[in-house]
Amino acid sequence: MQSLDVNNPDIPDLQFVLLVLALCTSDMPTFNVPEELRHTLFDRCWALLHDSPPPAEKEKRVLDLRQGDEVTLEALVEVIQRTFNDSGITRLTWDHTPSEPTRATTPEAMPLIERLQQFYPEPPESLKDPSGSTDPTSNP
Secondary structure (H helix, E strand, O other): OEEEEOOOOOOOHHHHHHHHHHHHOOOOOOOOOOHHHHHHHHHHHHHHHOOOOOOOOHHHOOOOHHHOOHHHHHHHHHHHHHHHHHOOOOEEEEOOOOOOOOOOOOOOOHHHHHHHHHHOOOOOHHHOOOOOOOOOOOOO
């Protein structure tokens, strides 16, 4: 079972927003957030980025954060945390093993990926342990 503390996620804000929105738009039955709250949260985040109403079709319920800035990101984090806290949810839980990507990276996504790699570069080889972990505090 995987979990995430809503108020102290211990991951960068962008990663937090992307993870929460991915969970909320998934059909994952083991996610501990009711479907109605998932929709509400997505709709609130959509409203921060768009003047139009959120799409009804599931396939189109995707947020493009490439045009946002730090203020937008902070607002998204605040909306997510407030929405969950108001509903009494402080820890997100789900049971799903990580899977390999199903699609190749699109040319449109490459600028965002390159930007993220500048913020979160691969750790130097000297910090990696032989087991492949990038956490220098972990024990093999």
